[in-house]
Amino acid sequence: MDDSYASVSEMSTPKLVATQKQKAGNKATARKLVYPFTAIVGQDVMREALMLCIVDPGLGGLLVTGDRGTGKSTLIRALAALLPDMPTVEGCLYACHPDRIADDCASCSTKTASQRRKTHLRPVPVVDLPLGATEDRVVGALDLERALVHGEKAFEPGLLARAHRGFLYIDEINLLEDHLVDVLLDAAASGENVIERDGLSIRHPSRFVLVGSGNPEEGELRPQLLDRFGLSVDVRTPTEISTRVEIIKRRDAFDRDPKGFVSQYHPHEEALRNRLLLAQQHLAKLSTPDSVLEKAAELCVALGTDGLRGELTLMRAARAAAALEGAKKVTLSHLRRWAIPALRHRLRRNPLEEAGSDARLERTLQEVLPE
């Protein structure tokens, strides 16, 4: 995704211009082949949860917690190569969709109607928010290089701009500094990023799928942040010997010959990409029977989840799952499968409950939706 803006033509508005630099030299050396998504063994729930987020980006993202060394990061970083390209307005710094240009897009508002119609395909961005990132790089700030070299004010979009319409991945999210969490929550809630700094006053759309991974043992997440995530998945190391052997063999094969390994999985990636595209189109045509809606509501009432977000997310997840299967309508089995990931992080914690909230969830699930 580093070159997702490579085609942006330099604009030459004299006073205020926005840029996205190309640092080809450094990036070429740093670029590494990523382990293919389809080559990952096991971790079905996490993998499908990510696929649901691709089918329906409005789902609200995914939080992955659990054992170390389970390939959390590998799976998420493998997304970039898997995702289908997306149509954008040519030259738009914020990657607006040609049919749905955002009102607040600072870049498109300067374009004529015919310029806005020019379409350009770009890879869907998967942006890594590294630990130690500073606020200016996250929200965007003046372009330092242009200020120093040319003495001009130019806005350089930050990570929130780059992640628009794509994915924003935060590894070790529980270690993210508080003031960055604030910025993130604000953008996620409003869908736009507002910069007031150095005499700049810029707003641009910033809608992204938030993907976080972390270990709650190393620090709890703020409830507001927790609630932002659509789905939450807890991963465990596989204990099946055959699975473990397969994981290690593939990892070894990849380390030995990354290029050959990636090309070996190319057909699988292609097939999955097509399946995801079909599911995206299929999603709108799906019907949701009232009986399923009622059951979802019943389940949330029985669990006492706060607010409506749990119910909405559960329905969206079930719909996306049905779309992915190519089913005609959403069924109770979709609901059953995604109830725990959609609701487990929204339950009020009961301090006297030793087994954790998952046990309670499963009990209630069995009562409301017996198999």
Add this chain to the structure above:
Amino acid sequence: MTAMVQAECIATLLASDPGRFGGVHLRASADALRASWLDALKNALPSGTPWIKIPAGVDADTLLGGLDLAATLAASRPVMRQGLMARAHRGVLVLAMAERADAMILALLQQVMDLGLVNIERDGVQEKIPAQFSLVVLDEGCEEDSALPSALLDRLPFYLDTHSLARWQTEGCPAPNRFMLEIKSSAPDEAVKALCASALQLGIYSMRPPIQALSVAQSLAARKGHSHVEQDDLIEAGSLVYAARARQLPPPPEALAQEQNTESQDHSDQQEVPPQDATPPQENKSEDLPPPPKTSLPESGAEEREILSQIVIGLPDDLLARLAAGMSLKGSGKVATTERQRKAIPRHGRPVGSRQGDPRRGLPLDLRATLRAAIPWQKIRTKPVTTCIAVRSGDLHVKRLKPRTRSTAVFAVDASGSAALQRLSEAKGAVEALLAQCYIRRDQVALVSFRGAGAEILLPPTRSLSRVRRALSALPGGGGTPLARGMQLTAQVAHECRRKGDAPLMIMLTDGRGNVALDGTGGRAKAEQDTLAVAQEIALQRLPCLVVDISPQPQERARNLAHALRGEYLALPLANADMISSAVNSRMANTQ
């Protein structure tokens, strides 16, 4: 494999291809022995290999790199300053006093180790710089369990301690022989399977160790000129990588074979367990205990068992002893990290960096950071004639503060029954002695006593000795034992302390026998039920806890109580004030 070879072998492997292996966890005090091993490693490295030391108290900026202000101004264009991790590319990075390192610093190291590159998004610059290094973690912690987060240790294939270094030394410090690695050997399936199986048998569940072991085995094979990985490579690699991580002893070979037979018989019953995928794993939150797998190896060959038993033979004796005793091993460190992290924005303490922000909101201005932020923009700012540097509000930086963590020892004293007077007077003595000892650390103590139908806070958290003497001068004793209520009140006091940013430690002076329930009614059964419920509640809040049983014959009940509290149990029959206070004092130093 002997320890002599181990220390030498690790140095050799690290030196053969710096950056290929994640690194080594070196658990030893800073003495000549450790220095000589480090020297040996340094000398074995190919000339020109980076050897970068991370200074104590390093900040994220130094580690990651960022904008070089002086060079930027001189060149009139942004110039990057390389961070320590980037400079250590294809070399060795040494983290000294790792047990004191900040959780954030350790997390940064982990993230870069995973990616093999530094991803910088700081101070107006964005860069991706390759950084593959081998990390040498110098851990001088002297507790039995390492204070380092298990997530970091998981990424380090090798482990060395004083014992293995000492044995290496007595063998006359052979210089690690250097060799060039050229790995042509692919791993046969059986080799991978043997490594996976033996990891599980030793209770190692993370996927990283077997991956590391395979990589080590390949290097060893290459070193010996084998065309593919052979059995002795696997054994050696297994001993190197698994030894320090083993958490259980595998069943002896005969038992294994037997179990396999019985296994195949009741195979059908075993399969009734619901498949793993359909029900996402629940409960069992503790991270190193996924549901124990069936320990038998499916169709395990004689070769695998041979490899496993060879690895077990290679395990150091003291480790075997500890495993046999069922003790947990290194790499917990969870509590420490948790405590280091969860904090509201502090308004006092020592500075730990700065962030953009307005000092008028109550945080101190960081002048240096503010000027740093302002200077690069001078060219595009029209300056008023009188000032040298034009500073805008967006430049203002405030200091981020980390409050000094004080410890608070919250004593809960069972003042009921006949032992009351003795317990109370010892507790009082301990409190006084503690205060005298930890005056310098500015620690506090509090005291809760419970007797009759209820509990009371005799002494709210304080540092004042005279206040302690006044409050504790006349302590009533006798009556029933409302243990549950006493624990509840103690936890409440401890919780308050934590909210203020202090690190509490609860010390229960009790024999663990309650006979008054939460509602004040008598009856042992109900009282014990309540006690257990309250203990579980406290355990969930992860309040550090120490149960001290000072009755002449220590009771099983007190031990069970400590277990329910997920705390520590200490039997001190006939303890006096000094013994209690020194036990508590050493643990308070740890909670910091």
